[in-house]
Amino acid sequence: MTLQQIEIFNTLTRKKEKFVPINPPFVGMYVCGPTVYSDVHLGNCRTFISFDLIYRYLVHAGYKVRYVRNITDAGHLEGDRDEGEDKFAKKAKLEQVEPMEIVQKYTLGFRDVMRMFNTLSPSIEPTATGHILEQIEMTKQIIASGLAYESNGTVYFDVEKYSQKNNYGLLSNRKLEELLEGTRELGGQDEKKGRLDFALWIKAKPEHIMRWPSPWGSGFPGWHIECSAMSTKYLGTTFDIHGGGMDLIATHHTNEIAQSQACNHCEPVKYWMHTNMLTVNGVRMSKSAGNGFLPMELFTGNHKLLEKGYSPMSVRFFMLQTHYRSTLDFSNEALQASEKGFERLMNAVNTLEKLKTSEKSSSDIKPLHAKCYSAMNDDFNSPILLAHLFDGVKIINSTHAGTETISKEDLDLLKKTFHDFVFDVLGLKEEESASNNDELANNLMNLILEIRNEAKAKKDFSTSDKIRDGLAKTKISIKDSKEGTTWELQK
Numbered sequence: 001m002t003l004q005q006i007e008i009f010n011t012l013t014r015k016k017e018k019f020v021p022i023n024p025p026f027v028g029m030y031v032c033g034p035t036v037y038s039d040v041h042l043g044n045c046r047t048f049i050s051f052d053l054i055y056r057y058l059v060h061a062g063y064k065v066r067y068v069r070n071i072t073d074a075g076h077l078e079g080d081r082d083e084g085e086d087k088f089a090k091k092a093k094l095e096q097v098e099p100m101e102i103v104q105k106y107t108l109g110f111r112d113v114m115r116m117f118n119t120l121s122p123s124i125e126p127t128a129t130g131h132i133l134e135q136i137e138m139t140k141q142i143i144a145s146g147l148a149y150e151s152n153g154t155v156y157f158d159v160e161k162y163s164q165k166n167n168y169g170l171l172s173n174r175k176l177e178e179l180l181e182g183t184r185e186l187g188g189q190d191e192k193k194g195r196l197d198f199a200l201w202i203k204a205k206p207e208h209i210m211r212w213p214s215p216w217g218s219g220f221p222g223w224h225i226e227c228s229a230m231s232t233k234y235l236g237t238t239f240d241i242h243g244g245g246m247d248l249i250a251t252h253h254t255n256e257i258a259q260s261q262a263c264n265h266c267e268p269v270k271y272w273m274h275t276n277m278l279t280v281n282g283v284r285m286s287k288s289a290g291n292g293f294l295p296m297e298l299f300t301g302n303h304k305l306l307e308k309g310y311s312p313m314s315v316r317f318f319m320l321q322t323h324y325r326s327t328l329d330f331s332n333e334a335l336q337a338s339e340k341g342f343e344r345l346m347n348a349v350n351t352l353e354k355l356k357t358s359e360k361s362s363s364d365i366k367p368l369h370a371k372c373y374s375a376m377n378d379d380f381n382s383p384i385l386l387a388h389l390f391d392g393v394k395i396i397n398s399t400h401a402g403t404e405t406i407s408k409e410d411l412d413l414l415k416k417t418f419h420d421f422v423f424d425v426l427g428l429k430e431e432e433s434a435s436n437n438d439e440l441a442n443n444l445m446n447l448i449l450e451i452r453n454e455a456k457a458k459k460d461f462s463t464s465d466k467i468r469d470g471l472a473k474t475k476i477s478i479k480d481s482k483e484g485t486t487w488e489l490q491k
């Protein structure tokens with residue numbers, strides 16, 4: 001199988017580049033995972049769904065991908081620059097449990113949501129707490145290279161010294177002076193030498209529970225070092241793709257590059273990929289603006305901004321209708337349009353199985369098939385791919401209606417195109433329809449009514465009344481007539 005030639009927009013160079021893996025057909029991809037101290041928010045879901053699409057397409061295109069997505073379960077302070085309280089400790093105090101109980105609860109919750117969105121599991125899902133030794137080792141090596149220093153039990157990365165030979169602001173395309181302007185002045189008491197210095201290892205305060213012994217005393221790793229340590233361990237000192245949300249560019253990913261470069265003396269990543277933000281009715285989604293809904297609220301419709309609930313697959317479809325590098329705007333209108341679009345697509349997939357073939361085709365399927373690949377080869381352009389698939393939907397529906405014809409050969413290719421792109425690449429799937437639940441409810445109700453009729457026939461009215469009253473309590477009313485007994489849900 002020849003590999004597809006893919007172009008990727010590289011944040012590092014700010015242009016689309018031909019994707020040439022270091023060691024084809026193998027591809028190493030690292031994506032910054034969730035910090036599991038609260039429910040995963042929708043912006044993160046978009047990032048992980050986008051990289052699920054990228055992963056799925058790379059695999060479909062013949063690459064052998066090792067996909068690493070970490071779980072941050074230690075070391076993440078409230079501020080990106082090592083200030084504020086530890087996120088896990090704060091939540092643990094609030095819920096009166098151990099920090100690791102917080103980690104377990106929200107890791108499981110995160111995986112549930114990812115499963116609902118039909119994302120594939122990464123090849124490796126390493127945790128920060130599982131890689132303390134690697135992080136200590138890397139910190140030691142950075143100190144040995146002269147680019148980090150210890151100050152009162154905390155180890156800082158020396159950004160100014162690093163900048164003498166390296167471009168610290170490369171990824172965010174900003175000069176060191178500009179970055180300095182954006183940070184606060186050091187106070188007299190500060191342990192840091194420079195304003196941009198960040199912690200690799202943090203001294204634990206006496207009340208801090210999550211702590212490990214280290215050459216610098218008892219403490220815990222900084223947030224950024226875990227990704228450098230784990231990506232190096234599983235993907236090597238230079239690997240192909242590193243991804244995350246674009247809010248990670250300025251600090252987290254910038255620091256990752258600096259740490260890895262300082263430790264391994266080479267550029268860590270060939271292609272940096274970033275997903276864009278979410279907005280709601282045109283306003284940036286955020287907790288503080290009160291317009292940030294959680295995935296579960298979106299599924300149930302239980303949020304003041306939502307008119308109704310939207311199924312996980314229609315939300316996934318909705319997200320894929322926008323390119324990962326564009327902002328994605330949530331509105332009830334757009335979600336409802338996606339719901340219809342998703343249904344139309346799935347109906348067409350079902351109709352495809354029923355199509356009858358003719359001698360000749362009225363439209364050529366080969367160009368459609370090729371266009372689907374071109375769309376995905378162009379920086380994973382899922383909205384364009386969907387537009388081509390909807391051209392296919394028209395052909396399917398017209399052929400079913402008898403206004404177009406299709407040959408056996410073309411029908412096979414059309415089926416393959418839809419199967420490959422709708423299921424394997426876009427990761428959509430048929431949702432368990434309401435009719436399945438309806439069938440179950442019908443069977444159960446028939447059984448209950450049969451028992452009630454038998455009781456009545458035996459003049460056991462206490463049982464038959466008990467059934468009727470019990471059903472009424474669950475808002476099910478039953479009606480007896482000559483034809484038999486029927487039931488309905490009270491509105």
Ligand SMILES: [Zn+2]
Pocket residue numbers: 031032033227252
């Ligand atoms: Zn990371």
